[in-house]
Amino acid sequence: MSLIKWLALIPFIGLLGGTYFANKVTPYLFGMPFLLGYCVIWVVITTVIMVVIYKLDPRNREGDAQ
Amino acid sequence: MNAALIIIFAVMVLSICLGIMAKKGKDMDLEQWSVGGRGFGTIFVFLLMAGEIYTTFTFLGGSGWAYGKGGPTYYIIGYGCLAYIMSYFLLPKIWKYAKENQLLSQSDFFVSKYKSPYLGILVSLVGVVAMIPYFVLQLKGLGIIVSESSYGTISPTIAIWIGLAVVTVYVMVSGIHGSAWTAVAKDILILVVVLFLGIYLPIHYYGGIQPMFEAVEAAKPGFLALPDSGMSPSWFVTTVLLTALGFYMWPHTFGSIYSAQNEKVFRKNAIFMPIYQLVLLFVFFVGFAAILQVKGLTGPDADLALLKLSIQTFDPWVVGVIGAAGILTALVPGSMILMAASTILAKNVYKVIKPDLSDAQVTRTARYLVPVVALIAVFFTFKGGNTLVALLLMGYSLVTQLFPTLIFSLMKNNFVTKAGAFAGIGSGVATVAYVTITGETVGTIFPFLPQAIQDFNVGIIAMIVNLIVLCAVSAFTKSTAVVNTKAEKAL
Structure with a gap:
């Protein structure tokens, strides 16, 4: 877990650092301006990363009925 | 109707x-x-x-x-x-x-x-x-x-x-x-x-x-x-x-x-x-x-x-x-x-x-x-x-000033003292108030900095002031705080 949770830093780097390079209108991503599409990609990546962290976090293994 | x-x-x-x-x-x-x-x-x-x-x-x-x-x-x-x-x-x-x-x-x-x-x-x-x-x-x-x-x-x-x-x-x-x-x-x-x-x-x-x-x-x-x-x-x-x-x-x-x-x-x-x-x-x-x-x-x-x-x-x-x-x-x-x-x-x-x-x-x-x-x-x-938008951003700059004090309080060994918490939040909020009332931006306060830094959200300045004051005052009042805890333990 301790190593896995560093995955959570990736979206910070991608969204904050990447903006300087992704700031353009074309090419269109999923029909959206490049920068907007870029943000959307990071939202999706964030969700995937949070699923991975959730699954590997031993604290979430206990049953739902607590 | x-x-x-x-x-x-x-x-x-x-x-x-x-x-x-x-x-x-x-x-x-x-x-x-x-x-x-x-x-x-x-x-x-x-x-x-x-x-x-x-x-x-x-x-x-x-x-x-x-x-x-x-x-x-x-x-x-x-x-x-x-x-x-x-x-x-x-x-x-x-x-x-x-x-x-x-x-x-x-x-x-x-x-x-x-x-x-x-x-x-x-x-x-x-x-x-x-x-x-x-x-x-x-x-x-x-x-x-x-x-x-x-x-x-x-x-x-x-x-x-x-x-x-x-x-x-x-x-x-x-x-x-x-x-x-x-x-x-x-x-x-x-x-x-x-x-x-x-x-x-x-x-x-x-x-x-x-x-x-x-x-x-x-x-x-x-x-x-x-x-x-x-x-x-x-x-x-x-x-x-x-x-x-x-x-x-x-x-x-x-x-x-x-x-x-x-x-x-x-x-x-x-x-x-x-x-x-x-x-x-x-x-x-x-x-x-x-x-x-x-x-x-x-x-x-x-x-x-x-x-x-x-x-x-x-x-x-x-x-x-x-x-x-x-x-x-x-x-x-x-x-x-x-x-x-x-x-x-x-x-x-x-x-x-x-x-x-x-x-x-x-x-x-x-x-x-x-x-x-x-x-x-x-x-x-x-x-x-x-x-x-102006209303929302002002509110955000204010509440964000609570963040450092909160985060440090969740750490195992919190170095922030009572006085440090007061001073940090107070100085951050004062900075936000000053900036909101005078309408200053990073660019008008520091016109000599490069454009990329001039465009920083002005709340960042308040946050930095907040952090510096928080750490300084905590360090300064630390010794008394430690003495107090020792005294409490002795009791």
Whole structure:
């Protein structure tokens, strides 16, 4: 877990650092301006990363009925 | 009375009924009233927190910004995403501590961690001062929605009074239970409305989403990305970071953390919240669609983009449904704010000044403060001339100043002393106040710095001042603090 949770830093780097390079209108991503599409990609990546962290976090293994 | 108005009033009545019914079978002590007896599961907590995303700011302001500002609007998607990542690690800790110590408000947290009721007063006042503009913003949005979707037959002033009466009644009766049930109705309605508008309008007017963006790009080249100066990438990055840090620092959001049943609720929500955010895309699409269809909305009028385009496109009954959804986006956050403000004023300010009050008296005081806070907000709504965005950003800069003190208090060895906490929050808030009143920016204070740094969100400066003062004062008062703890242990 301790190593896995560093995955959570990736979206910070991608969204904050990447903006300087992704700031353009074309090419269109999923029909959206490049920068907007870029943000959307990071939202999706964030969700995937949070699923991975959730699954590997031993604290979430206990049953739902607590 | 047209179809739009009938639908709007029906929804208002429904939300009062939902709000009052929510009380059923519950003994309303302060714990039930303000944190729902700590019994809310994943879905209620999700909706209360999602209430934070779909306020009138996003509904009208988000589409208004897309219309008036273009690219910079994307920051709204970025900050939520980062805030939810932090929530996974942060919220369970806050919740657990709050439960162990029976805390009811955000101020309680600081009081308990730093063992200082007076720090609680400072935190409460910062919170209330920040929430008033946030509440004013909801009321302004409410006024706009009702007057626009009633085709001008009801003035914004009357609309604001009616809306205010609705919130005040159900908050006084049902507390947070009322908000949770109205949040259910709100999220279903808003989801349907936003998806419909965001898909239908681009297709109706442009034949699709990409053709719409191509048309906007052809008419206004570069509008869909960030400009080179002003709201440049530097502004974007610092604003995303600041608002992400401030996200859970609002007293009403912080208070809704306590309402959860267990800490797992937050970790589960951290998965779904980012993806749920994408619904905002459709709000933006409406604003972008309006650019070439509704011309000439400038300044604060840009907030009207969504409603103007809807009125121009649809029959009155559709406008009524849209207006009703918009009203709920004002009522839910509005009720949460009212409740949080009254709770902290009663418990963390009044009770500290008059310590002999019983719990029942504090609960009663909190309830009677609801209309008082509401009236203060109305006063500012009719008096102030600010735009929605300016109001929100000021509130955000204020609450974000609580972040460093909070984070350090969660660490195992907190080096921050009571005096350091006071000085840090105080200096950060003073900086925000100075900057807001004088209208200075990083560029006007430090004109010799490169443009990229001049565009930094000015809240960053306040945050840095806050951190430096916090560390310096803590280091300076550390020795006495250590002596005190030793003395306490010796006793």
